[in-house]
Amino acid sequence: xxxxxxxSQNAFAxxxxxxxxxxxxxxxxxxxxxxxxxxxxxxxxxxxxxTKALAQQFPVTERLVGKExxxxxxxxxxxxxxxxxxxxxxxxxxxxxxxxxxxxxKELAYLPDVARIEAAxxxxxxxxxxxxxxxxxxxxxxxxxxxxxxxxxxPSAGLIRSGYPIGSIWSAHQQEMVTPVASWQPETVLVxxxxxxxxxxxxxxxxxxxxxxLFNDATLGDAAEAAFAAAPEFDFGxxxxxxxxxxxxxxLKQDEGNVP
Numbered sequence: 554x555x556x557x558x559x560x561s562q563n564a565f566a567x568x569x570x571x572x573x574x575x576x577x578x579x580x581x582x583x584x585x586x587x588x589x590x591x592x593x594x595x596x597x598x599x600x601x602x603x604t605k606a607l608a609q610q611f612p613v614t615e616r617l618v619g620k621e622x623x624x625x626x627x628x629x630x631x632x633x634x635x636x637x638x639x640x641x642x643x644x645x646x647x648x649x650x651x652x653x654x655x656x657x658x659k660e661l662a663y664l665p666d667v668a669r670i671e672a673a674x675x676x677x678x679x680x681x682x683x684x685x686x687x688x689x690x691x692x693x694x695x696x697x698x699x700x701x702x703x704x705x706x707x708p709s710a711g712l713i714r715s716g717y718p719i720g721s722i723w724s725a726h727q728q729e730m731v732t733p734v735a736s737w738q739p740e741t742v743l744v745x746x747x748x749x750x751x752x753x754x755x756x757x758x759x760x761x762x763x764x765x766x767l768f769n770d771a772t773l774g775d776a777a778e779a780a781f782a783a784a785p786e787f788d789f790g791x792x793x794x795x796x797x798x799x800x801x802x803x804x805l806k807q808d809e810g811n812v813p
Contacts, residue, residue: 603631606641607648610675613726614652614668617661626655642679646672663717670723670753673711673744677751680709685747685800691793694805700774704767704797705804709746712768715739720755741765747800754799759784760792767796 604627608615615623630651636644649668658664685707694702713719720742721734741761743754756764762783766776773793780787796802 600628600631603636603644604628607631607645610642610645611648611668611671613671613723614664616726616731617664617667617722618658622657626652626658629655642675646676648672663715663719663722666713666715666717666719667722669713670719670742670744673713673742674751674753676711677709677744677746680746683708683803686797686802686804688794688797690805691797698807700772700777701807702773703770703806704773704802705806706768707745707747707801707803709744709751710768710801711744712741712764713744714741714761714765720753723753724755743796743799743801745800752799757792757795759787760795763787763789763792764796764801767802 604624607627607630608620608623611623618626630645630648634645634647634651638644649665649672652658652668653665686704691699716739718734718737718740720740721736723742725731725734739758739761741756741758741764743752743756743764745752745754760780763776763780766779767773771779777787777789780789780792
């Protein structure tokens, strides 16, 4: 029985990204027999296109593992991850999570988080434009109300917390000559594009819990309380002004639970 058009398309797509699948029905030579060689060329071209798209989005990840390893990893990813959009800039958004589960990369425990910086960079680059929150807005809020207020995250902003110096690793690989990372300590990285340029910032260690809480929609008071508990040296004013100055937020809003 001949397959319907939709079923035929699905079978073709499944075989295209899985080298262990047989040649789809209808892919034949002029003699009417399945043409595996012809389909293999097409399959390889698709894999090459997808791996190149990933390499363009994750250049530091590729440098860290080498081109040959990256291609093998990318091809394994592509087998089970078809593009969900015709926009190839969106392909690979979950590639960092795949790397975390890729057994051959387990020895490079920091690799998924470095890839998360690169994915956040791409999201920031294509995010909607928005005017960052002005520092002056903080002065307009009544001091007794500030603790119950929340900050709206800028559309471009992403936060990556890691047990490894991922920001320093990423920064080192922006140069042709890579220098060793001086201090192998956990880092929290803020990626954002407040205006025209994407920035990758390593936050002070004592501000990491505060920033993470705000990015999880905590009130300023709750975020500060969590930060003080984690790092007694945390300074609320310095941390808040620092994040606002970087452009991490687009608005200040009253906690709905405390609106009269």
